[in-house]
Amino acid sequence: MCGMSPSTLAEKVWERHVVHRVDGEPDLLYVDLHLVHEVTSPQAFDGLRIAGRAVRRPDLTLATMDHNVPTAPGPSDPISERQMEALRRNCEAFGITLFPTGHAGQGIVHVIGPQMGLTQPGLVIVCGDSHTSTHGAFGALAFGIGTSEVEHVLATQTLPQRRPGTMAVTVEGDLPAGVSAKDVILGIIARIGTGGGVGHILEYRGSAIRSLSMEGRMTVCNMSIEAGARAGMVAPDDTTFAYLEGRPHAPKGADWERALEEWRSLPTDEGAAFDREVLIDATELRPHVSWGTNPGQTVTIDDVVPEPNDEAAERALAYMALEPGTPIREIRPDTIFIGSCTNARIEDLREAARILEGRRVHAGLRAMVVPGSMLVKRQAEREGLDRVFTSAGFEWRDAGCSMCLGMNPDQLAPGERSASTSNRNFEGRQGKGGRTHLVSPAVAAATAVAGHFCAPEDL
Amino acid sequence: MRPFRVHTGRAVVLDRADVDTDQIVPAEHLKRIERTGFGPFLFAEWRKDPDFALNRPESQGATILLTGPNFGSGSSREHAVWALEDAGFRAIVAPSFADIFRTNCTKVGLLPMALPEATVRELMDAVRADPAVQLTVDLEERTVQGGGVRARFEIDDFTRHRLLEGLDDIDLTLRRADAIARYEATRQPWLPTV
Numbered sequence: 015m016c017g018m019s020p021s022t023l024a025e026k027v028w029e030r031h032v033v034h035r036v037d038g039e040p041d042l043l044y045v046d047l048h049l050v051h052e053v054t055s056p057q058a059f060d061g062l063r064i065a066g067r068a069v070r071r072p073d074l075t076l077a078t079m080d081h082n083v084p085t086a087p088g089p090s091d092p093i094s095e096r097q098m099e100a101l102r103r104n105c106e107a108f109g110i111t112l113f114p115t116g117h118a119g120q121g122i123v124h125v126i127g128p129q130m131g132l133t134q135p136g137l138v139i140v141c142g143d144s145h146t147s148t149h150g151a152f153g154a155l156a157f158g159i160g161t162s163e164v165e166h167v168l169a170t171q172t173l174p175q176r177r178p179g180t181m182a183v184t185v186e187g188d189l190p191a192g193v194s195a196k197d198v199i200l201g202i203i204a205r206i207g208t209g210g211g212v213g214h215i216l217e218y219r220g221s222a223i224r225s226l227s228m229e230g231r232m233t234v235c236n237m238s239i240e241a242g243a244r245a246g247m248v249a250p251d252d253t254t255f256a257y258l259e260g261r262p263h264a265p266k267g268a269d270w271e272r273a274l275e276e277w278r279s280l281p282t283d284e285g286a287a288f289d290r291e292v293l294i295d296a297t298e299l300r301p302h303v304s305w306g307t308n309p310g311q312t313v314t315i316d317d318v319v320p321e322p323n324d325e326a327a328e329r330a331l332a333y334m335a336l337e338p339g340t341p342i343r344e345i346r347p348d349t350i351f352i353g354s355c356t357n358a359r360i361e362d363l364r365e366a367a368r369i370l371e372g373r374r375v376h377a378g379l380r381a382m383v384v385p386g387s388m389l390v391k392r393q394a395e396r397e398g399l400d401r402v403f404t405s406a407g408f409e410w411r412d413a414g415c416s417m418c419l420g421m422n423p424d425q426l427a428p429g430e431r432s433a434s435t436s437n438r439n440f441e442g443r444q445g446k447g448g449r450t451h452l453v454s455p456a457v458a459a460a461t462a463v464a465g466h467f468c469a470p471e472d473l
Numbered sequence: 474m475r476p477f478r479v480h481t482g483r484a485v486v487l488d489r490a491d492v493d494t495d496q497i498v499p500a501e502h503l504k505r506i507e508r509t510g511f512g513p514f515l516f517a518e519w520r521k522d523p524d525f526a527l528n529r530p531e532s533q534g535a536t537i538l539l540t541g542p543n544f545g546s547g548s549s550r551e552h553a554v555w556a557l558e559d560a561g562f563r564a565i566v567a568p569s570f571a572d573i574f575r576t577n578c579t580k581v582g583l584l585p586m587a588l589p590e591a592t593v594r595e596l597m598d599a600v601r602a603d604p605a606v607q608l609t610v611d612l613e614e615r616t617v618q619g620g621g622v623r624a625r626f627e628i629d630d631f632t633r634h635r636l637l638e639g640l641d642d643i644d645l646t647l648r649r650a651d652a653i654a655r656y657e658a659t660r661q662p663w664l665p666t667v
Contacts, residue, residue, distance in 0.1 A: 033656040034649045039631045042649055044656050046664060054550065056506035065643070070653075073666040082504065093504045100506045111667045132665050144549040144573060158573055160551035162580035162642070170646045172653055176629070178572075208491055209543040212572060242546060244572050269663035276661065308491050308546075326490050419500045419548075440495040440547060442518050 020283035022180050023249050024215040027155040027280065031138045033172050040174040046137040048167045049123045050077040050110065052101040053421070054142030058165035059104040070171045072109040076132065077101060080122045081421050083115050085384050085411035094422065108168070121387020121413040124148040124355040128232065129389055131261025135250035135277040140167055145355045145437065147238040151231035152258075153250035153280050155215070158239065178244040179289035181214040185222035187296035192471055194365070195230030196357060196435065196454035198222065198294075199237040200302035200312045206292060208310040211243025214290065217282065218248050222296035228257040229361040236356045237437050240309040249281035301469045303342050304439045304452040306330035311439075315342055315457065315469050333441055334449050335429070342467050345451070347433040349426060350381040350462040351444070352408075352455055354418035357435035358386030362455040363394050367402040369459035369470050375407035376465030382409040382424070384416040406462070420445045433461045475582040476639030480563045481609040482536030484619075486597045487526050492540060493547035494574065498556040511552050512559030531604035538565045539597050542590065545574025554581045564610045566617065568593050579632050582639065584610060586617060586626040595622045612637055 021029070034042040048071075055077070062069070069075060079101060082094040090098075098115065105112035113119040119126060124145055127133040135153035140146060142164040149156035159173065167173055183202055203210070216238050218231070226234065231248045238246025248254075255274060258264045265273040300314035307330040313320060321338045322328040331338065336345070352358065352366050363385065375381045383403050385391035391413055394400055400410045417424040418436035426432055426448025435458050436443075439450040453461065460470040502514035519525045526532060538557070544567040545553060554577045557565070564584040578585040588596075599606055599620025608619035612633060616625050628636075635642070646653075 034652040042646060042652070044653070044660075047667075053503050057508040057551075060506075060508065067643070076667045081500075097504050097506055132667065134665060137664070142549055144547065146549075158549035160549055160554070160573060160577035160580060162551060162577065166643050166646065169643050170653060171657075172646055172649075174642060174646065208546055209569060209571075212543070212569060239547075239573075242543065242571060263665045263667075265663040265665075272661070273663050308493070324490075329489075419495075421500045421503065438493075438495070438547060440493045442499055443495050446499075446501075446518060 020286035022282045047139045048075045049141035053081045056100045061165040069108040078113040083414040125386035131264035144239040148236040150235040150247040157245040179214040181290040182288040184220040185294045186220040194454040195233040199234045204312040209242045211241035216246040229359045347431045349432040351417045351434040353384030354436035356437045366455040366459040367399040370406040384411040477636045484537040485532040485535035487540040490541035494553040497553035511556035515556040515560045542568040546571040551577045
């Protein structure tokens with residue numbers, strides 16, 4: 015099949031991982047890397063125990079604590095502690111490497127894989143977390159799975175999977191100044207909708223995608239799930255290889271050359287057909303801000319809150335306490351959150367710090383930065399970014415998922431409104447009754463200074 | 474996994490699109506390390522409204538959920554499926570489902586049935602007209618009927634077989650242990666290990 019006719023990136027990675035194939039059944043796919051965290055794994059380990067099964071490849075499995083971890087000094091709640099303790103116990107019992115709280119390598123699962131060089135082109139990567147799509151930025155096929163599937167991968171290092179369709183999302187042209195990777199993906203989701211990618215693997219293509227750094231590509235791929243897609247991918251290129259070279263788990267010496275040869279064979283062949291195609295004009299993109307309760311309910315910073323066109327939009331407006339016709343720039347948040355697997359890498363922090371340098375957070379606003387990993391935190395401190403943030407009035411926290419999903423004490427109070435660099439604006443996502451507006455790190459930083467939503471150019 | 478063949482029960486209408494897993498079971502309730510006991514947290518925030526569909530007297534004891542498109546969007550948390558199952562649900566009818574949620578359902582034995590939007594509407598109307606109406610889901614026949622509506626739903630043969638027999642995926646895969654070992658022997662030596 016592969017090599018006979020032109021293939022897409024996704025098809026090539028898929029075909030290279032088929033362990034077993036029979037008609038009428040899903041393909042059995044091999045998993046190269048399985049990432050594990052404390053929330054979606056305890057029941058999977060219990061399942062192994064009950065069935066008397068071992069973990070087949072502890073050497074292809076890495077665990078970290080991220081969802082629950084406190085990011086400020088002080089006691090963590092006993093229920094979270096119990097879940098983290100379960101992960102500690104399970105990793106010890108099953109021989110899995112764990113980066114617990116306090117470990118220099120600890121961080122958000124989708125930040126640490128790439129920074130260690132474990133995330134590489136052409137791999138199949140899974141994790142019990144929907145934002146596993148992040149790793150697709152390297153040309154890996156990476157997708158989120160449920161706990162039953164986590165148990166399946168632990169026991170067999172494989173997953174039965176039906177091959178999704180392929181969808182090309184081509185973003186062509188130069189991105190205007192001030193438009194970030196976050197605005198690209200919010201713009202795509204606003205266009206195709208939260209169900210627009212269901213049943214498909216997205217391949218982000220075009221000159222605007224090629225021009226993004228690896229971290230920008232991770233931001234784009236990260237939110238593929240917000241368009242309902244099974245996964246999102248970007249073909250590996252020199253940007254990818256330059257990012258990987260020298261990282262702790264990247265191939266070295268002669269292995270590096272062999273790997274490069276393999277990786278260069280991955281990009282979609284000329285003439286390969288996608289099941290669906292979408293074309294986006296990069297030159298028309300602007301900074302985006304979500305107004306509703308799903309990531310598709312998003313407009314540009316220059317827009318107004320739209321008139322509701324269905325019941326869902328009416329519900330969203332009521333929940334968000336917004337009036338149609340209100341300029342986005344007139345909305346005033348209470349809290350600024352810079353963090354999450356979407357936007358808490360070093361480039362995100364540099365971009366926010368660049369805007370905050372010599373400025374102050376608007377009076378009365380709460381603002382926090384939660385780096386994506388402890389390594390990102392240390393690097394930012396070496397660059398002096400922490401001092402920029404704290405001088406501006408931001409809290410400088412330890413790594414974790416934090417206010418992205420409010421499983422730790424970092425939460426919005428009922429009715430509180432945030433400008434957040436995270437990925438989901440669902441009802442209650444950042445705390446019961448909390449109102450989330452999704453933005454880029456640049457918009458979050460500018461908004462922190464102005465006290466209302468704005469672009470850096472407005473300052 | 475509990476086998477699913479034929480199920481008859483009452484239905485409840487949750488007429489909303491894009492119901493995400495954060496609504497089905499909010500994150501604060503994901504801290505349990507057990508597989509059971511999530512039922513009380515199903516739609517925890519929405520249930521605070523006494524008029525919420527699942528709170529109405531006529532909805533009590535319903536085992537089939539009729540709902541809008543893109544049900545189960547968002548996170549991969551299987552806890553959402555466990556909560557529905559623990560609250561007594563056996564089947565969900567919607568115009569479409571989010572991918573991970575649908576897979577999670579079929580691993581647990583909760584039947585996701587995608588039907589055309591118009592058919593879902595007909596079923597919703599029938600249940601609204603008479604909340605006591607019994608719907609029968611027949612996985613063998615791939616049909617759902619009741620309240621004057623009869624519809625056929627699509628489900629692939631393999632998933633249907635697994636659900637009918639209540640087969641454990643891991644057992645099925647372990648029968649391919651030789652194929653897995655053969656594949657592993659061909660993996661490039663430079664591939665990363667932790």
